[in-house]
Amino acid sequence: MGGRIFTVGRNTISETDLVRSIVILSFTICSILISAIAFSRSIPYINYQLFFIPIVYAAYFYPRKGIYVAAVCGVVYQAVGYYYSYPDSVAMLGVTAEALLFVIIAIVIAYFIEKIRSGEARYRTVFEHSQLGIVLFNREGFSVRQTNDKFAAMLNYSEQEILASVFTDLFFIDQEKERFLDRIDKHRETTDFETRLAAAGGAACWVNLSWSMIDDHTVSCTAININARKLAEKLNNDNMMKYRQLTEHSPTSILIVVNGVILYANPTFEEFSGYGAPEVIGKELVRFLDPRDLHTYSEFAQHWISRKPVASQGKFRFIRKDGGIRVAILFTNPIVHANKPATMINLMDVSEKLRLEEKIQLDNDRRRGIIITVAHELRTPLQPILGYLDMLITDPDGFGITDDTKKILERCLVSVDRERQIINQMLELSVLESGKLQLSRAAFPLERLVHDVIDTSGYLTKADISVTIPGDIMLSADRDRIYNVFDSLLSNAINYSKPPRNVEVFYRMGSTDEFHHISIRDNGIGIPPESIENIFEPFQLADAAKLSRKYDRIGLSLSNAKKVIQLHGGDITVESVVNGGSTFTLHLPKVVKSDA
Amino acid sequence: MRKIMLVEDDQQILDMMDILLRKIGYEPVLVSDVRDALDLVKNNPPDLLLLDIMMTPVNGWEFLEKLRGEFGNRDLPVLLFTAAPEAEEKVALLHDPRIAILQKPASLPDLKAGLERFLI
Numbered sequence: 001m002g003g004r005i006f007t008v009g010r011n012t013i014s015e016t017d018l019v020r021s022i023v024i025l026s027f028t029i030c031s032i033l034i035s036a037i038a039f040s041r042s043i044p045y046i047n048y049q050l051f052f053i054p055i056v057y058a059a060y061f062y063p064r065k066g067i068y069v070a071a072v073c074g075v076v077y078q079a080v081g082y083y084y085s086y087p088d089s090v091a092m093l094g095v096t097a098e099a100l101l102f103v104i105i106a107i108v109i110a111y112f113i114e115k116i117r118s119g120e121a122r123y124r125t126v127f128e129h130s131q132l133g134i135v136l137f138n139r140e141g142f143s144v145r146q147t148n149d150k151f152a153a154m155l156n157y158s159e160q161e162i163l164a165s166v167f168t169d170l171f172f173i174d175q176e177k178e179r180f181l182d183r184i185d186k187h188r189e190t191t192d193f194e195t196r197l198a199a200a201g202g203a204a205c206w207v208n209l210s211w212s213m214i215d216d217h218t219v220s221c222t223a224i225n226i227n228a229r230k231l232a233e234k235l236n237n238d239n240m241m242k243y244r245q246l247t248e249h250s251p252t253s254i255l256i257v258v259n260g261v262i263l264y265a266n267p268t269f270e271e272f273s274g275y276g277a278p279e280v281i282g283k284e285l286v287r288f289l290d291p292r293d294l295h296t297y298s299e300f301a302q303h304w305i306s307r308k309p310v311a312s313q314g315k316f317r318f319i320r321k322d323g324g325i326r327v328a329i330l331f332t333n334p335i336v337h338a339n340k341p342a343t344m345i346n347l348m349d350v351s352e353k354l355r356l357e358e359k360i361q362l363d364n365d366r367r368r369g370i371i372i373t374v375a376h377e378l379r380t381p382l383q384p385i386l387g388y389l390d391m392l393i394t395d396p397d398g399f400g401i402t403d404d405t406k407k408i409l410e411r412c413l414v415s416v417d418r419e420r421q422i423i424n425q426m427l428e429l430s431v432l433e434s435g436k437l438q439l440s441r442a443a444f445p446l447e448r449l450v451h452d453v454i455d456t457s458g459y460l461t462k463a464d465i466s467v468t469i470p471g472d473i474m475l476s477a478d479r480d481r482i483y484n485v486f487d488s489l490l491s492n493a494i495n496y497s498k499p500p501r502n503v504e505v506f507y508r509m510g511s512t513d514e515f516h517h518i519s520i521r522d523n524g525i526g527i528p529p530e531s532i533e534n535i536f537e538p539f540q541l542a543d544a545a546k547l548s549r550k551y552d553r554i555g556l557s558l559s560n561a562k563k564v565i566q567l568h569g570g571d572i573t574v575e576s577v578v579n580g581g582s583t584f585t586l587h588l589p590k591v592v593k594s595d596a
Numbered sequence: 597m598r599k600i601m602l603v604e605d606d607q608q609i610l611d612m613m614d615i616l617l618r619k620i621g622y623e624p625v626l627v628s629d630v631r632d633a634l635d636l637v638k639n640n641p642p643d644l645l646l647l648d649i650m651m652t653p654v655n656g657w658e659f660l661e662k663l664r665g666e667f668g669n670r671d672l673p674v675l676l677f678t679a680a681p682e683a684e685e686k687v688a689l690l691h692d693p694r695i696a697i698l699q700k701p702a703s704l705p706d707l708k709a710g711l712e713r714f715l716i
Contacts, residue, residue: 372681376650379679380606382701387612390704391619420701427681 027054039084048098063110070106074099133223156200172196253347274321290317304332425556439478463501488557497524527576601642673714
């Protein structure tokens with residue numbers, strides 16, 4: 001088709017069209033002349049059928065223009081017919097009917113030709129504009145019979161080069177060619193045959209082939225370029241390898257879960273659960289959980305299904321293959337696994353930690369139990385001693401006791417009382433250390449409390465005490481325990497000094513407004529710098545051996561006081577100069593934290 | 597004279613309290629076996645019960661539960677006479693205004709104050 005092209009006026013006409021036009025014109029002229037002769041000589045054998053030759057010819061190649069040709073032929077035929085038939089009206093009518101027949105025939109032909117042409121055009125469009133590569137080859141010998149530009153472009157060849165080749169020579173590796181030959185021997189039709197074809201320049205092109213036999217000798221094959229997908233898969237695989245390396249050696253258990261089903265478990269999880277990976281993969285994660293934690297788990301799962309990273313608030317119990325229980329905290333991360341959204345779950349095994357914590361708790365409880373029992377056992381025998389001493393001292397005459405004996409008995413009573421205090425402090429310490437203490441907070445005026453302590457314990461008889469606290473300062477604290485703190489500190493301030501004893505209690509505004517600062521300053525013996533760090537430790541006294549004998553006290557009150565203040569969210573600090581006195585300062589938060 | 601029943605398994609304390617209670621003007625009823633106590637409360641009702649806690653085979657709490665529970669005595673004032681440190685917390689949970697604690701060892705003023713809390 002095609003060939004040389006001529007230009008006539010504004011139209012371009014190909015050589016073929018020119019030839020056809022000449023043929024149509026010649027036949028038309030011939031038909032007119034012959035029919036004119038036939039009319040003039042009244043030859044009945046030759047008539048209008050002659051015109052069918054140019055009309056059919058024209059209508060076949062140029063459907064629309066064929067109708068014009070038929071019309072022209074009809075008009076001329078009618079003119080000639082009328083000229084010779086006049087005035088025979090019957091003959092004239094016949095001529096007109098024959099002329100009309102030309103047009104009808106042209107229209108019918110044009111209609112069918114157009115229809116066939118449009119079908120052809122559609123087929124051509126599909127074939128040439130297809131996104132699919134199409135190649136037709138012979139079943140025997142595999143020589144390529146037809147192809148489209150897409151298939152050629154896929155392999156970077158021209159269509160001519162593909163047409164000149166043998167299809168089986170296009171395979172990239174021989175094994176895949178063998179696989180293709182094997183498949184085409186067994187099946188007339190195949191879809192989704194993935195293989196590599198050799199592109200120009202030696203590169204490989206991944207294609208997805210589908211073929212079917214369109215007759216006994218021809219195979220029609222479509223090819224889809226799947227290079228991009230294969231590349232993505234490869235990248236994904238490379239990433240998976242890296243991923244795998246990370247997870248396989250992770251010290252925490254790692255699971256990859258889709259819709260609650262485990263797709264991957266690392267070796268640490270195998271160790272954690274006692275199950276091998278094949279026993280776990282494909283199963284639902286909940287199957288390994290302690291049924292008691294199912295409810296919390298489903299709540300937790302709601303969160304990570306929403307594809308946000310989450311950490312479990314609580315701990316989950318897992319049942320091991322051997323029936324044992326392990327406890328873990330879960331952390332989840334949304335990931336993409338095998339091109340699909342998935343969740344990566346890290347399990348942090350806290351079983352050992354919990355076991356140790358429980359053990360420590362148990363030890364603490366046991367220790368506290370021992371202290372309580374010991375305290376009970378120490379207190380009970382004091383009761384008869386205390387009772388008898390009280391009896392004798394309150395009624396010396398009744399028991400015939402002299403003044404000297406009474407003094408001795410009074411000293412015994414002081415000792416019993418001290419012993420009682422020591423035991424009480426020991427108990428208080430065990431309560432403070434147990435962490436189970438609930439402070440009963442209430443608001444009270446600070447100044448009033450300090451005066452209560454001084455009055456009740458009669459400290460004014462032992463020292464000169466000045467109190468400088470604004471009357472409107474209110475504390476929100478456990479009053480009884482704060483009372484004991486002031487009692488201990490004032491008692492210390494007095495006991496650790498020689499007359500004339502001066503003790504100052506004063507309130508100081510700090511640099512920030514968050515704390516009350518209350519100081520108790522004495523003019524006592526002071527604390528040596530090497531001891532100052534230890535004075536808040538239980539049973540630690542500054543220069544313990546000497547002081548305990550000299551001042552008759554034991555070192556629990558300061559450590560208890562410090563713990564009480566710390567429970568309130570504050571602290572006690574101390575500044576001291578040897579032989580220059582000490583200042584103990586309480587720092588108590590003004591605003592009470594709800595959890596303090 | 598006000599009658600004070602002392603339930604206590606420590607003989608030393610019983611002996612001492614016997615003298616001390618008389619000295620300060622009360623009539624002591626001494627019970628060394630806690631299992632006898634309920635009958636005695638019924639037959640010889642005291643004005644106040646001084647009750648030790650750490651006793652065998654029935655401890656003070658169990659006795660108290662029986663007394664207030666199946667025995668049906670809800671009015672008898674009880675002073676828990678104990679060296680057990682956790683008693684205060686437990687008493688607070690009972691919400692019974694007629695139960696208080698007298699911490700062992702109690703001095704004479706402690707004892708007087710404790711008794712006078714219910715017996716004035």
